[in-house]
Amino acid sequence: MNEKRSPLFLIFIVVFVDLLGFGILIPILPTFAVKSLHTSESAIGIVLAVYSLVQFIFNPIFGSLSDKYGRRKIILITLLLNAAGYVIFAFTHSFLMLLLSRVVAGVGGSSIGVAQAYIADITTKENRSKGMGLIGVAFGLGFVFGPILGGLLSHFGYMITGFAAAGFSIIAFSFSFFLLPESLTDEKKKLVVKRKIFDLDSFRNVLSNPLISVVILLFFVVTFSVANIYGTFALLGHSVYGFTDLQNGIVFGIVGIVGAVVQGGLIGRLAKKYSDQELISFGTFFLMIGLAFLPYGVNMTGVIIITAVMSIGTGVLQPTLLSLVSKVAPENEQGMVLGVNQSFSSFARMLGPLWGGFAYQYLGYQIPFLTGAFFVLLVFLFSIFYLHNHLSPLEQKV
DSSP, X not given: OOTTHHHHHHHHHHHHHHHHHHHHHTTXXXXXXXXXXXXXXXXXXXXXXXXXXXXXXXXXXXXXXXXXXXXXXXXXXXXXXXXXXHHHHHTOOSHHHHHHHHHHHHHHTTTHHHHHHHHHHHSOSSSHHXXXXXXXXXXXXXXXXXXXXXXXXXXXXXXXXXXXXHHHHHXXXXXXXXXXXXXXXXXHHXXXXXXXXXXXXXXXHHHTSHHHHHHHXXXXXXXXXXXXXXXXXXXXXXXXSOOOHHHHHHHHHHHHHHHHHIIIIIXXXXXXXXXXXHHHHHHHHXXXXXXXXXXXXXXXXXXXXXXXXXXXXXXXXXXXXXXHHHHHSOGGGHHHHHHHHHHHXXXXXXXXXXXXXXXXXXXXXXXXXXXXXXXXXXXXXXXXXXXXXXXXXXXXXX
16 A cells, blocks of 8 residues: 555544544434433434534644644544543433533544545545545444444343443544554645634634635535434434334444445546546435435435435535545645534534424424425535536635
8 A cells, every 4th residue: 555545545444433422422412311311302303412422622623733732633532522422421310410421522523634644644535435425434334333333232222332432532542543654744834824723713704705605605505404414314214114223333334335335436437437426416316316305214214325325425525525625725724624624514403403304303204304305405406507507716725
């Protein structure tokens, strides 16, 4: 393995192992809150929203810190925080403890923008879509094995699942500590724009660039649309389709498999053959269909088919939009721009569960899914009528 690819493989392993722990809790957290803590659907939305709110705050902080001190140090710190959050979950016996566990894990989970900046450091603009796709593959594989593990481990008690999730973060920390090299070279550090640790001006500076702000807006809307179902997806399986934790885990595992195949094996080829505008239109169409039909899946087979369609859409959209953000970002501000983008994504992931939980409880279980489909439809139309004329000039400028 050559020198350029080795760090890419290593950061993939780190993100994947850490996300195994994250994936373990995905199918069981909503049902744990309902069955063990007796919380409502809207309260589950609050728990998921708090996690994303913390990430909204800390993503740009860690992004800027990684520009100044290096990616590796920030990744190590956040992995330890992730482990601490999962340990707190293992001992959770009240709603407040559940909130605390998600706050700590949210701080620890605010490193995805740093991981994306790591990939931007070690890839060229030509192969960055493929590099960013590896983050999606790590998410996908984490969603394949994590939820299935979570469903299996839940039979031994929710405390065991918390310890298992923490264990994977510790493994990722050990791997990073001993093997992961720093990606930010001394030459690149000299080019980094010096900013405050928490600088609201960074948001203004990033969004003042129309090329960046358009792509971040698209990423925000797509993320919000999917986040509507973060908590309600597992509740839909549990209360409407009668799925067990393990069956919910299997459904999430299918989502991960399809996402990993698309982002790992197909996106690189698709990016060479089709324009970004065409990929965004293709991805939003599949995502829209999947979201719209999820509450009407009838049974396990129907739900799996629909989630597979939805996952094709997200698998195409995530690396394409991430690559666009990175392409339009100045080379000396990759960490900051990707951190701001990830922060807005976290804000979308905060708003989504709040609306999804409220809509599920008070308006009907179909509404969170239909809401997501509606907003993805808007992005689909935008990609056809606006990006068709504006994205080609955008790509030429970068």
